[in-house]
Amino acid sequence: MKRVVCFGAGGHAKVVLDALALAFPAEEVEVAGLVAPSASTGPSLGYPHLGSDAALATIVAQRQLTHFIVGIGSVRGGGTLRPKLFELALDAGLTPLTVIHPSATVARSASIGLGSVILAGAVVQPGVQLDSNVIVNTRASIDHDSRVGKHTHIAPGVTCSGNVSIGENSHIGTAATIIEGIAIGHAATIGAGAVVVRNCPDNATVYGVPAREKDA
Numbered sequence: 001m002k003r004v005v006c007f008g009a010g011g012h013a014k015v016v017l018d019a020l021a022l023a024f025p026a027e028e029v030e031v032a033g034l035v036a037p038s039a040s041t042g043p044s045l046g047y048p049h050l051g052s053d054a055a056l057a058t059i060v061a062q063r064q065l066t067h068f069i070v071g072i073g074s075v076r077g078g079g080t081l082r083p084k085l086f087e088l089a090l091d092a093g094l095t096p097l098t099v100i101h102p103s104a105t106v107a108r109s110a111s112i113g114l115g116s117v118i119l120a121g122a123v124v125q126p127g128v129q130l131d132s133n134v135i136v137n138t139r140a141s142i143d144h145d146s147r148v149g150k151h152t153h154i155a156p157g158v159t160c161s162g163n164v165s166i167g168e169n170s171h172i173g174t175a176a177t178i179i180e181g182i183a184i185g186h187a188a189t190i191g192a193g194a195v196v197v198r199n200c201p202d203n204a205t206v207y208g209v210p211a212r213e214k215d216a
Protein backbone atom coordinates (compact mmCIF):
# COMPACT_ATOMS: atom_id res chain seq x y z
CA MET A 1 0.00 0.00 0.00
CA LYS A 2 1.29 3.45 -0.95
CA ARG A 3 0.51 6.13 1.64
CA VAL A 4 0.43 9.49 -0.13
CA VAL A 5 0.59 13.09 1.00
CA CYS A 6 -0.55 15.88 -1.32
CA PHE A 7 1.10 19.31 -1.15
CA GLY A 8 -1.55 21.97 -1.59
CA ALA A 9 -5.26 22.22 -0.91
CA GLY A 10 -6.57 24.38 -3.75
CA GLY A 11 -8.00 23.85 -7.21
CA HIS A 12 -5.03 21.99 -8.69
CA ALA A 13 -4.88 19.65 -5.69
CA LYS A 14 -8.56 18.91 -6.21
CA VAL A 15 -7.99 17.97 -9.86
CA VAL A 16 -4.86 15.88 -9.19
CA LEU A 17 -6.50 14.00 -6.29
CA ASP A 18 -9.50 13.17 -8.45
CA ALA A 19 -7.21 11.83 -11.19
CA LEU A 20 -5.33 9.82 -8.57
CA ALA A 21 -8.54 8.27 -7.22
CA LEU A 22 -9.54 7.23 -10.74
CA ALA A 23 -6.06 5.98 -11.69
CA PHE A 24 -5.34 3.68 -8.73
CA PRO A 25 -7.44 1.11 -6.86
CA ALA A 26 -8.15 2.12 -3.25
CA GLU A 27 -6.32 -0.96 -1.97
CA GLU A 28 -3.15 0.17 -3.73
CA VAL A 29 -3.00 3.88 -2.89
CA GLU A 30 -4.32 5.73 0.15
CA VAL A 31 -4.21 9.53 0.42
CA ALA A 32 -3.35 10.27 4.06
CA GLY A 33 -4.04 13.99 3.74
CA LEU A 34 -2.87 17.42 2.66
CA VAL A 35 0.13 19.52 3.61
CA ALA A 36 -0.70 23.21 3.31
CA PRO A 37 0.02 26.40 5.27
CA SER A 38 -3.54 26.69 6.56
CA ALA A 39 -6.00 24.09 7.83
CA SER A 40 -8.96 26.11 6.55
CA THR A 41 -8.86 24.85 2.95
CA GLY A 42 -7.98 21.19 3.56
CA PRO A 43 -11.23 19.62 4.75
CA SER A 44 -13.13 21.04 1.76
CA LEU A 45 -11.37 18.48 -0.44
CA GLY A 46 -12.44 15.67 1.87
CA TYR A 47 -8.95 14.92 3.14
CA PRO A 48 -7.49 15.90 6.52
CA HIS A 49 -5.02 18.75 6.87
CA LEU A 50 -1.84 17.18 8.25
CA GLY A 51 0.10 20.38 8.91
CA SER A 52 2.46 22.71 7.10
CA ASP A 53 5.58 21.74 5.18
CA ALA A 54 7.72 22.90 8.13
CA ALA A 55 6.50 19.83 10.02
CA LEU A 56 6.97 17.41 7.11
CA ALA A 57 9.53 15.11 8.76
CA THR A 58 7.25 14.56 11.77
CA ILE A 59 4.18 14.05 9.56
CA VAL A 60 6.01 11.48 7.41
CA ALA A 61 7.06 9.48 10.47
CA GLN A 62 3.72 9.68 12.31
CA ARG A 63 1.62 8.78 9.26
CA GLN A 64 4.10 6.30 7.81
CA LEU A 65 3.95 8.09 4.47
CA THR A 66 5.69 6.62 1.43
CA HIS A 67 4.78 8.85 -1.53
CA PHE A 68 3.84 12.41 -2.43
CA ILE A 69 2.26 14.50 -5.16
CA VAL A 70 2.62 18.23 -5.71
CA GLY A 71 -0.94 19.55 -5.92
CA ILE A 72 0.09 23.11 -6.69
CA GLY A 73 0.05 24.57 -10.21
CA SER A 74 1.56 27.78 -11.55
CA VAL A 75 0.43 30.72 -13.65
CA ARG A 76 3.98 31.96 -14.34
CA GLY A 77 7.32 30.30 -15.02
CA GLY A 78 10.24 30.56 -12.62
CA GLY A 79 8.27 30.23 -9.39
CA THR A 80 10.05 28.59 -6.49
CA LEU A 81 7.21 26.74 -4.74
CA ARG A 82 6.77 23.66 -6.96
CA PRO A 83 10.53 22.89 -7.15
CA LYS A 84 10.96 23.62 -3.43
CA LEU A 85 8.19 21.25 -2.33
CA PHE A 86 9.43 18.53 -4.68
CA GLU A 87 12.96 18.69 -3.23
CA LEU A 88 11.65 18.94 0.34
CA ALA A 89 9.64 15.75 -0.11
CA LEU A 90 12.58 13.88 -1.66
CA ASP A 91 14.75 14.99 1.28
CA ALA A 92 12.08 13.63 3.65
CA GLY A 93 12.48 10.21 2.00
CA LEU A 94 9.23 10.24 0.03
CA THR A 95 8.86 8.90 -3.51
CA PRO A 96 7.06 11.00 -6.15
CA LEU A 97 3.82 9.40 -7.34
CA THR A 98 3.15 9.68 -11.08
CA VAL A 99 -0.54 10.11 -11.89
CA ILE A 100 -2.10 9.49 -15.30
CA HIS A 101 -5.84 10.14 -15.58
CA PRO A 102 -7.60 7.14 -17.21
CA SER A 103 -8.93 9.37 -20.02
CA ALA A 104 -5.44 10.58 -20.98
CA THR A 105 -3.65 8.96 -23.91
CA VAL A 106 0.03 8.24 -23.40
CA ALA A 107 2.04 6.63 -26.21
CA ARG A 108 3.95 3.45 -25.46
CA SER A 109 7.27 5.08 -26.26
CA ALA A 110 6.68 8.27 -24.22
CA SER A 111 8.65 8.55 -21.01
CA ILE A 112 6.99 10.19 -18.04
CA GLY A 113 9.18 11.45 -15.19
CA LEU A 114 8.46 10.67 -11.56
CA GLY A 115 5.79 12.81 -9.95
CA SER A 116 4.42 14.09 -13.24
CA VAL A 117 0.64 14.33 -13.64
CA ILE A 118 -1.18 13.79 -16.94
CA LEU A 119 -4.72 15.07 -16.51
CA ALA A 120 -8.09 14.40 -18.12
CA GLY A 121 -8.13 14.20 -21.90
CA ALA A 122 -4.43 15.01 -22.33
CA VAL A 123 -2.46 13.39 -25.16
CA VAL A 124 1.24 12.55 -24.98
CA GLN A 125 2.56 11.21 -28.28
CA PRO A 126 5.39 8.78 -29.19
CA GLY A 127 8.93 9.73 -28.30
CA VAL A 128 7.92 12.48 -25.88
CA GLN A 129 10.14 12.82 -22.80
CA LEU A 130 8.69 14.50 -19.73
CA ASP A 131 11.04 15.10 -16.83
CA SER A 132 9.89 14.88 -13.20
CA ASN A 133 7.06 16.93 -11.62
CA VAL A 134 5.63 18.09 -14.95
CA ILE A 135 1.93 18.97 -15.25
CA VAL A 136 0.16 18.15 -18.51
CA ASN A 137 -3.15 19.76 -17.71
CA THR A 138 -6.67 19.13 -19.02
CA ARG A 139 -6.87 18.41 -22.79
CA ALA A 140 -3.32 19.57 -23.48
CA SER A 141 -1.43 17.69 -26.19
CA ILE A 142 2.29 17.18 -26.60
CA ASP A 143 3.30 15.85 -29.97
CA HIS A 144 6.00 13.44 -31.05
CA ASP A 145 9.57 13.67 -29.80
CA SER A 146 9.03 16.80 -27.71
CA ARG A 147 10.82 17.25 -24.39
CA VAL A 148 9.59 19.02 -21.27
CA GLY A 149 11.87 19.93 -18.35
CA LYS A 150 11.14 19.29 -14.70
CA HIS A 151 8.51 21.31 -12.77
CA THR A 152 7.07 22.81 -15.97
CA HIS A 153 3.31 23.36 -16.21
CA ILE A 154 1.59 22.76 -19.56
CA ALA A 155 -1.76 24.47 -18.88
CA PRO A 156 -5.18 23.32 -20.15
CA GLY A 157 -5.69 23.07 -23.89
CA VAL A 158 -2.09 23.72 -24.94
CA THR A 159 -1.12 22.37 -28.37
CA CYS A 160 2.54 21.54 -28.51
CA SER A 161 3.66 20.41 -31.99
CA GLY A 162 6.38 17.84 -32.71
CA ASN A 163 10.07 18.16 -31.77
CA VAL A 164 9.51 21.04 -29.35
CA SER A 165 11.86 21.51 -26.42
CA ILE A 166 10.64 23.22 -23.24
CA GLY A 167 12.99 23.98 -20.33
CA GLU A 168 12.63 23.52 -16.61
CA ASN A 169 10.12 25.34 -14.45
CA SER A 170 8.37 27.11 -17.31
CA HIS A 171 4.67 27.86 -17.72
CA ILE A 172 2.90 27.31 -21.03
CA GLY A 173 -0.37 29.26 -20.71
CA THR A 174 -3.85 27.99 -21.37
CA ALA A 175 -4.57 27.17 -25.03
CA ALA A 176 -1.17 28.35 -26.28
CA THR A 177 0.05 26.80 -29.52
CA ILE A 178 3.71 26.02 -30.18
CA ILE A 179 4.76 25.21 -33.73
CA GLU A 180 7.13 22.35 -34.54
CA GLY A 181 10.79 22.44 -33.59
CA ILE A 182 10.60 25.45 -31.26
CA ALA A 183 12.88 25.71 -28.22
CA ILE A 184 11.50 27.37 -25.09
CA GLY A 185 13.96 28.09 -22.27
CA HIS A 186 13.93 27.62 -18.52
CA ALA A 187 11.61 29.68 -16.28
CA ALA A 188 9.83 31.06 -19.35
CA THR A 189 6.19 32.16 -19.39
CA ILE A 190 4.04 31.73 -22.48
CA GLY A 191 0.79 33.71 -22.28
CA ALA A 192 -2.62 32.15 -22.64
CA GLY A 193 -3.63 31.83 -26.28
CA ALA A 194 -0.18 32.66 -27.65
CA VAL A 195 1.04 31.23 -30.92
CA VAL A 196 4.76 30.61 -30.52
CA VAL A 197 6.63 30.70 -33.85
CA ARG A 198 10.11 31.75 -32.64
CA ASN A 199 12.37 30.30 -29.93
CA CYS A 200 11.82 31.76 -26.47
CA PRO A 201 14.83 32.48 -24.18
CA ASP A 202 15.18 31.62 -20.49
CA ASN A 203 13.14 33.80 -18.09
CA ALA A 204 11.24 35.54 -20.91
CA THR A 205 7.49 36.24 -20.97
CA VAL A 206 5.92 36.09 -24.43
CA TYR A 207 2.29 36.37 -25.52
CA GLY A 208 0.05 37.22 -28.43
CA VAL A 209 -0.28 36.02 -32.02
CA PRO A 210 2.46 35.69 -33.09
CA ALA A 211 3.99 35.61 -29.61
CA ARG A 212 6.35 38.49 -28.79
CA GLU A 213 8.36 39.25 -25.70
CA LYS A 214 6.69 41.41 -23.06
CA ASP A 215 8.08 44.96 -23.11
CA ALA A 216 10.05 44.14 -26.28
Ligand SMILES: CC(=O)SCCNC(=O)CCNC(=O)[C@H](O)C(C)(C)COP(=O)(O)OP(=O)(O)OC[C@H]1O[C@@H](n2cnc3c(N)ncnc32)[C@H](O)[C@@H]1OP(=O)(O)O
Pocket (backbone or CB within 6 Å): 073, 074, 075, 076, 137, 155, 156, 172, 173, 174, 189, 190, 191, 192, 193, 194, 205, 206, 207, 208
Ligand atom coordinates in the same frame (compact mmCIF):
# COMPACT_ATOMS: atom_id res chain seq x y z
C1 LIG B 1 -6.46 25.02 -14.49
C2 LIG B 1 -5.85 26.43 -14.48
O1 LIG B 1 -6.47 27.42 -14.20
S1 LIG B 1 -4.16 26.54 -14.85
C3 LIG B 1 -3.82 28.31 -15.00
C4 LIG B 1 -3.53 28.67 -16.40
N1 LIG B 1 -3.26 30.14 -16.48
C5 LIG B 1 -2.53 30.66 -17.45
O2 LIG B 1 -2.08 29.96 -18.32
C6 LIG B 1 -2.25 32.12 -17.31
C7 LIG B 1 -1.15 32.59 -18.28
N2 LIG B 1 -0.86 33.99 -18.01
C8 LIG B 1 -1.07 34.97 -18.91
O3 LIG B 1 -1.51 34.76 -20.04
C9 LIG B 1 -0.74 36.37 -18.39
O4 LIG B 1 -1.72 37.27 -18.84
C10 LIG B 1 0.70 36.82 -18.76
C11 LIG B 1 1.67 36.02 -17.88
C12 LIG B 1 1.03 36.56 -20.22
C13 LIG B 1 0.89 38.31 -18.56
O5 LIG B 1 0.62 38.63 -17.24
P1 LIG B 1 1.05 40.10 -16.67
O6 LIG B 1 2.52 40.28 -16.82
O7 LIG B 1 0.47 40.21 -15.31
O8 LIG B 1 0.41 41.10 -17.72
P2 LIG B 1 -0.84 42.10 -17.51
O9 LIG B 1 -2.05 41.37 -17.05
O10 LIG B 1 -0.34 43.26 -16.69
O11 LIG B 1 -1.11 42.57 -18.99
C14 LIG B 1 -0.18 43.41 -19.69
C15 LIG B 1 -0.74 43.64 -21.09
O12 LIG B 1 -0.66 42.42 -21.84
C16 LIG B 1 -1.96 42.01 -22.27
N3 LIG B 1 -2.01 40.55 -22.11
C17 LIG B 1 -1.86 39.86 -20.95
N4 LIG B 1 -1.92 38.53 -21.19
C18 LIG B 1 -2.13 38.39 -22.51
C19 LIG B 1 -2.27 37.26 -23.35
N5 LIG B 1 -2.21 36.00 -22.85
N6 LIG B 1 -2.45 37.46 -24.67
C20 LIG B 1 -2.50 38.73 -25.18
N7 LIG B 1 -2.36 39.85 -24.42
C21 LIG B 1 -2.17 39.68 -23.11
C22 LIG B 1 -2.94 42.72 -21.35
O13 LIG B 1 -4.18 42.89 -21.96
C23 LIG B 1 -2.21 44.04 -21.10
O14 LIG B 1 -2.38 44.85 -22.23
P3 LIG B 1 -2.51 46.45 -22.08
O15 LIG B 1 -1.22 46.91 -21.45
O16 LIG B 1 -2.70 46.92 -23.48
O17 LIG B 1 -3.69 46.66 -21.19
